[in-house]
Amino acid sequence: MSKLEISVGQFSDAGAKPANEDSIGLHVPDEPMLTNKGMVAVIADGMSAAADGAKASQVCVHNFLTDYFSTPDSWSVKTSALKILSALNRWLYGQGHSVYGSSTGLVSTLSALVLKSSSAHIFHVGDTRIFLLRDGDLQTITRDHRTHTGGRDFLTRAMGIELALEGDHQVVAVQPGDTFLMTTDGVHEWIPDRDIKKILIDLADDLIGACRSLAQTARRNGSNDNLTAQAFTVHALPMQDEESYFNELTALPFPPLLEAGQILDGYRVIREIHAAKRTQVYLVVDESNGEQRIMKTPSPSFSDDPLFIDLFLHEEWIGRRLNSPHIMKVIEPDRPRQCL
Structure with missing residues (x-):
């Protein structure tokens, strides 16, 4: 039975700002937790106008990483993540009002990726981004929750800004060779996608160097924000589980x-x-x-x-799991399907 194999790179720096309000984290647990729950990568960007954006982003990353692996094995990835995000959002909102007396006391973006079996579950609130590089093609798989008014950008959704949380969730089928990149706006707002793709391809064997290069390129291009990037490449995947199999085919x-x-x-x-x-x-x-x-x-x-x-x-x-001379054998598909 094949196992999950990945390589990882991370880089985070305050950049032009006096303090770093970004946070990142990634955890690959041991078996059997890896099979039951998968691996998790998270990125968060504390809102600059918040009373304590750094704390908000740190809490988002730390709590998601620890709480997700504490959920029951019987819960699906979606159920586990959404319950955690809802509880975390309520805590940030409550602390923001009770401690800081403001609706923007503890506010942060959050983008999380749970890779379980051969499916990547994406959970997203705010304007941090997750990219997918596959076969030389780079695509953004999250959408920014913000609006442009009066010459300025404003978040329309974030963790801790409202009592009720409205975030995005999607499932992406993963293939060996896929590279996922997570960035804060201090990076992706200052680098064209074509340059992001080139850096990831040129430094495919050095993801730490790739993340550092992305941050340095953004800084040279004039970024005035914190600089954070986290990437991982999937080299091998475990056997597809039932949930991932159904997610792929029902699409x-x-x-x-x-x-x-x-x-x-x-x-x-x-x-x-x-x-x-x-x-x-x-x-x-x-x-x-x-x-x-x-x-x-x-x-x-x-x-x-x-x-x-x-x-x-x-x-x-x-x-596909039966092997008997009395039962017709179900053939494993050897090419991509176009229909169910």
């Missing part, structure tokens, strides 16, 4: 009804074997090697039925 569209000669995911339909209300079964041939297979597809009329989708996915999930 795919339903296939249309197929006819002889049509091709789906590299399989050409020879003929329909059976059609029922819920599913269709086809005899197909693998275009890559000429081998005949049986393909089962879900009926498009059930594309909005979550119970049906769950049951359909469980058929394959269970079938």
Whole structure:
């Protein structure tokens, strides 16, 4: 069984400011915690106008890292993280009012990534960013929660600024070779994405150097803020668990009804074997090697039925784990899927 293998780089500096109000953290636990909960990376940027932005960011990073691994194994990643974020937000909000007497007493951005099995769960509030570098292509996978008014930028969402927390959550399928980069605005606001990509590619074998180079480049370009970057590259992933498997497949569209000669995911339909209300079964041939297979597809009329989708996915999930001469073997896909 393969194991998670990553390389990590971090750099944080006050930059042009007298104090550093940014915080970062990353933790890869030992087994069995790694399998049950995954690894976590967090970045936070204390709001400059807050009474104690540094404390706010430190609490966000420290508490998320420690509290996440204290949640029950039976909780999903999403349930665990959202409960922690909600409680942490209420604490920051309450302390901000009771200790500092202000709605901006303890306020910070927070972006967290939980890598469990082969899925990256992204939780995000504010304008820190998470990037994904894959196959030479860099994309931003978070969106900034801020607005531009009167020549200035203002956060529209942050930890501790309101009693009710509204953040973003998404799940990204992870591949070996992926590099995730987390930055505060003192870095990414001062470097074009093309230069960020070049630094990550040029220093792929030295992520500490890459993070340092990003901060130094931002400073040379005129950044007047704290400078923080954290990156990790995934070299190997563990066996995909059920939650990650379902997350990946439920993002795919339903296939249309197929006819002889049509091709789906590299399989050409020879003929329909059976059609029922819920599913269709086809005899197909693998275009890559000429081998005949049986393909089962879900009926498009059930594309909005979550119970049906769950049951359909469980058929394959269970079938891939059975090995018996009396049961048809479920083939492991060797190329990306376009449909469920």
